[in-house]
Amino acid sequence: MKLRKKLIPFLVLTACLVLFCSMPVFAAELTEADVEAAVASQGKEAVTGNVFVWFLCAIAFLKVSQKIDSFLASLGINVGNTGGNMMAELLIAGRSLTGSMRSHGGGGYHKASSPGSAAVAGSFLSGGLAGAVGRQVQREAVNSATGYTEHSSIGNMLYQSSLNKGGDFANQVISNIAQGNYGQVGSIKGADAQKAFTSYMGINPGGGSSYDNVEIGGGRITGTETGSSGNRDFALYHADQYAAPTQGSYSTVQSVDGSTWYKQYAQDTVEKTPYTSGSGKVAYNESIVQKLPPAPQRKERM
Template structure:
């Protein structure tokens, strides 16, 4: 009986070590044989030493988890009671930390390996453990929102929950993509793009009749799509004022997104379209018609 009591702490440490180095494996799948194998391959001293360092990080994470819970709750995200499931919290912390370390390689300069890495900056542990975990969660959300990864990450689950309520976390992710480098970060398209647009622009469905949006693409300092209201459908384009000059072709309005950024917005306007044809005298002639087209994009500031 005494022997079993002495083995319990070692088993707990070994289980956490296995979780840290192999996070895709869930705690429920671990067996005593797995634990014994880990101890046998690394030795009790190595396991205990490594896990002690990891536990310091985990404890620090749990220390600030109450504040993190309050922050997430303010974004409209349902969170459990801190300490209610310690192993689950350790698992989340471990997955986020290991993902962050893999993407950063422990520090130093590296070319962005994913849209999330390009969109969300910061050194590995700037801002402490909470900062590292928070940035990694945002990177996971960016990767999912741009279609770079499957939608099964912790970051995407938080993003979707926040997006459904127009929360700050979702809007920060959308902002990172909307103003990011298109070649590195990509864009938001597809089924969630319209929801992302209305959230980012602060359009509330309960604030009266609101247009619907289709074919939305958000990214690279530009937002395009189709707006349908009581007067019909119109294509539109928006340009971030920090990245583009003011449009010089056609009329435009100035709008603001929820992050305080200024955008130039232009709707499709009447444009004369000429279609060439060969006249009876053998010369080229043109048929003219009036069509609705979005004016040419203004000049990007970094190309001036």
């Protein structure tokens, strides 16, 4: 009896290893061409069902392996926050993936239907099933971070957990938004924007400065920095999307993804306010205020 009890953990571990080894083989062998051929011969709904079954297996495996803290910790994800109602998570994830399957069924040109679709590129199932699941989770996280969706999703839970730790998953999502097309992807603003900014720029939250009114998106980051010298508005411009500023001083900084940004603070500027003098002539009151210099030129418009 004691021997049987000792064998149970070994058997469970063996079963997990078999599942772990078999699923990547399927994901690696399944290509977009295979899916398109299957759709042509079996119909879209049948193929969607098959992919959904495999996706449920993938989620089930992730649930079993939640105890492997080092795996999720490498992504900056708090394992304790990824638990919950498994059936609810499966329904949310399954609906997202099957919806993505239907929208990409033909494999041709597909206009981005959400900020996540615009920010996270890749045709359906390129890179296998693992790639499809990974992109779908990132798209859900982008949709949540930009306020496009407010409902709970696996992507949102992973993003929030990773953001609290300044993890790689959250920083990748922030990078996708920060460098995305503003008209299609939108921006991060509101309560989570300050946390996203300090995480993405690698700033120590206890470094003595605080940040408000932060907005991240479209190759530009703006906000207000409060330090020992008071409040200062600032703006950062992604060097791949903007030319170097020609007005005012600037510094060059790097975000955690290795991208280069031009940073400018609000600078003293003479502001003239017109008024009518006693003689009926227009005169001006002059005052010194702090304003950000005009934004540099975008490279695609040069």
